[in-house]
Amino acid sequence: MTPSNGRDRRNGSTLEGVATLAGVSRATVSRVVNGSPKVSPEIRRGVEAAIERLGYVPNRAARSLVTRRSGSFGLVITEPTGRLFSDPFFPRVLRGIGAELTTRDLQLVLLMPNSPADLRRIGDYLSAGHVDGVVLVSLHREDPLPSRLAAAGIPLVLVGRPLPGIEASYVDVDNRQGARSAVEHLVAGGRRAIATITGPLDMPVGIDRLAGYREALVDAGLGSDARLEATGDFTQESGAKAMSRLLAKRPNLDAVFAASDLMAAGALSVLASAGRQVPQDVAIVGYDDSPVATSTQPPLSSVRQPIEAMGREVARLLVEAVEGSDRVQRRVILATDLVKRASSAGRPSP
């Protein structure tokens, strides 16, 4: 009987094989493969040639068995295919993380619980140490994962600041500053009655962007006014509704800062049907600099976030946490960038 175990072995070569061909011991080949400095150049060359000839690739399982590292990170997405999926935020973060990990030869394992049962088994899987670290994308308030992982000693990094009460490293963009810059831009354009359409106020993103808006108003000596604030949920529809409410409450508003481009687009359509000219009568700035920003009429000014960079930062943090032994929590906040387009052009003349 051949040693084929029911399934062909993709590549027969092992450390042993390489060692034999190169006329050295397994240990030496291992040193070469892992870039140990204590191998003489000539032997190194010989081993490398043998590796090349055999097309040798290390067996991750074997390595992992002894090093107790899996070489992979888990990415958990706890979101019912909602917002996270319809806007391109998520894929971009993913790409950033992926880019960083690929260069380091690390793998990303995707985990998407669909049920509490799934969540449990995913928790088991992660705490069993099958991954070296975990990224959590959209955290719900009483998600059991952070504490389970902490208990198991598995490094964790969150995408986006968590709600108070959850302690973990995270990477976020500076939502507050982003909102500020948008409002400051509107002020600079001569606007005085600046309204906002906020995101959900039980989410840090929603809270922070509103806070930035208020701060900027105060700084500009404009003070805040509850009639200038309406809450949305990031969708286009909610933006439209919020805009209608704002127009009812403060018909004389001359600018709107929307906490997402989709909401801004919704607002735009309501303004159009209300006969308000954008940007002449009402200026508007969105958030995310998503694809819709350029396809609206007029194109939307928007706050751009460095989302891929965020993903890369997440990966880097995780790698650091795995390699270092300290369990210090880190947070990285990335700056945003205001993209000016026609929707917020300044008043022709004051």
Add this chain to the structure above:
Amino acid sequence: MTPSNGRDRRNGSTLEGVATLAGVSRATVSRVVNGSPKVSPEIRRGVEAAIERLGYVPNRAARSLVTRRSGSFGLVITEPTGRLFSDPFFPRVLRGIGAELTTRDLQLVLLMPNSPADLRRIGDYLSAGHVDGVVLVSLHREDPLPSRLAAAGIPLVLVGRPLPGIEASYVDVDNRQGARSAVEHLVAGGRRAIATITGPLDMPVGIDRLAGYREALVDAGLGSDARLEATGDFTQESGAKAMSRLLAKRPNLDAVFAASDLMAAGALSVLASAGRQVPQDVAIVGYDDSPVATSTQPPLSSVRQPIEAMGREVARLLVEAVEGSDRVQRRVILATDLVKRASSAGRPSP
């Protein structure tokens, strides 16, 4: 010196530990863990109790080392964050695949090459047998992966029918039939000059939907007319441009079948500015049943695709391929579903 290898062991328990506690051999515990039938009930219970008490979780690396299975599949996405990401197709497929794999305790490893170099190392990684199977999402014509994987004997399943010349198992939706059903519906609504805005004609999706459109016209005895066809690239903007061209070529058209909802939305805005009433003057049907379909004015009729089901099917096919030893190529085609909304309401009276 403690045996802690620089890093804490999440869970000390091994087969050995469970065996000792239960007073049996490693082999017996292994049988219980793997559900072998040849274990007497009482011993099984004892072992299960021990497993429970120790919180034992099998070490995947060790298992994988001997079984030569990794318990994971690779998902390769070769797409420059384009269309695939802005429309929710991709996340939904992902979710479908994930759902199926989670119930089977298999892992999904995400791979997103950003450069030819990445692609090469991903190819190395996959052919080295680090995964049991591979899913390829959007395949480019001279992607080297299919042949490399075939050579390495790694099961492969594609999402979407590949271009001719590439041989592999795949799962797809019935684009042709989907397009047919849309056009048949327009015909049934009394439309006679039915135009189409196609997708890119170098992609199977684009080709198939156009073919379905033509077939339906022929079947209805309407024949086809090049002036009724315009090509887009699935984006809203391209849809708008295509609609303008169609209106120029055939001002008297009374219906449009667009190969994506985004293009339909673009077409809608052009029709509005051209003063054509939808659906009174021009009926329109989109494709994908994406979120935009319900937020346009009027809401879009659209062809719905069972995308999650597609993902699940992909996973199932892959599992089958890994477990079975035959290398037979399989294809699974899923039926679509026409969702009727206001945009394609029939003519009031003929």
Add this chain to the structure above:
DNA sequence: AGACAGTCTGAGAGCGCTCTCTTGACATGG
């Protein structure tokens, strides 16, 4: 009663790798 299936359990090898410890070769210093 003895031979023989049949069933369950244990012993033990070995998967491919890392890593500590030891050996061996050579140079240096007393």
Add this chain to the structure above:
DNA sequence: CCATGTCAAGAGAGCGCTCTCAGACTGTCT
């Protein structure tokens, strides 16, 4: 000339698991 140090290379154990094979029982048939 031997003791000592340095550095490259090899020997060998062992990571946690699966799986074959052999052994210990039980029950059945002649």
